Each structure stands twice: as C-alpha cells, then as structure tokens.
Amino acid sequence: MRAVVTVSGTDRKGIIARVSGFLSEHNVNIEDISQTILGERFAMIMIVDTSESDEEFSALGQGLERMGAEIGMTVRLQHADIFDAMHNV
Template identity: 55%
Template sequence: MRAIVTVIGKDRVGIIAGISNVLADNNVNILDINQTTLQDVFTMIMLVDISGLAIDFTKLADKLEKKGEELGLSVRIQHEDIFNSMHRI
C-alpha cells in the first residue's frame, strides 16, 4: 500500500531530515522523492510505502502535520488512490 506526502513552506535547513525521521520512526519506506525550491519556497512530494506502517494512518498524518508545524510547513499525507482520484483530469 502506498501514499503521497506533500510538503510546502519556506525553505530552511532540516526539512527533509525532519519529515524522513517521522516516516522512518513509523516504519514507512520512501520509494521516490522529488523536491525543489522556487526562490525561498520549498516543495516536496514523496511516494511512500505504508504497508509496514507501525501505527494507524490517521496518527501518522497527525505526527507529520505536527512536525510540519514545528518546521513552519504544510505537510499532508494521502492514500495514493485518493491522491490520484483528486488529480485525474
């Protein structure tokens, strides 16, 4: 089972490490990552494997959102099928 993590906010040191640590601590594997900085705006999309998730998906979403708040970012996670449905033209 896979999910999409999106991260948006002002660029700063430690963003990737902070989000990756939350994922690793909860047995989530990063399959692919794409990040860019537009002037001082950081954006990142991660495709992650949640099949070995150690906690409830909602609790992971809460932890990622809390880490985002600590880093001054918007962090969201969605199941891949929901993400794909929302972005289908």
C-alpha cells in the first residue's frame, strides 16, 4: 500500500536516521523523501510502500507514533489515497 509518513516538530539531529531505521526494520520501502525547515519547525514527508511489511497497517502507524514520541516528534502514517483524493480532480 502506498502511504505517506509525515514527521513534524522542532528540528534536531538524527530524525531521518531514526525514522528510516524504523521503516527498514519493518520492511517498509521509502520511495521518496523531502524535508523543509520553517524556522524552528521541521517537517519531513516520505512516500512509502508498506506492501512488503508483515505488520498490519494501523499497528505500523501506532509503532511510528510511539517512536516519534520518544524523539519528541509527531509522526503519522496515512494511506496516500486521502491526499490524492483531496488534491487531484
């Protein structure tokens, strides 16, 4: 399943490493990655493919949320269809 991981919060070292490490451990492939820093605020967006992952989608999302909380970031995993639906005719 194509999904979007977004990470936001105050910028600090090692965010990408932690998130991509988690995704790799769970066999989630990263297809695209981009990031922006707006002042102190860090925002990273990853397009991922979860079809190879053994973990159930919402459990994966909860795992990412917990991992995010550990590093003081908000991490979300959402089905890509919601963005496609809202922003494409």
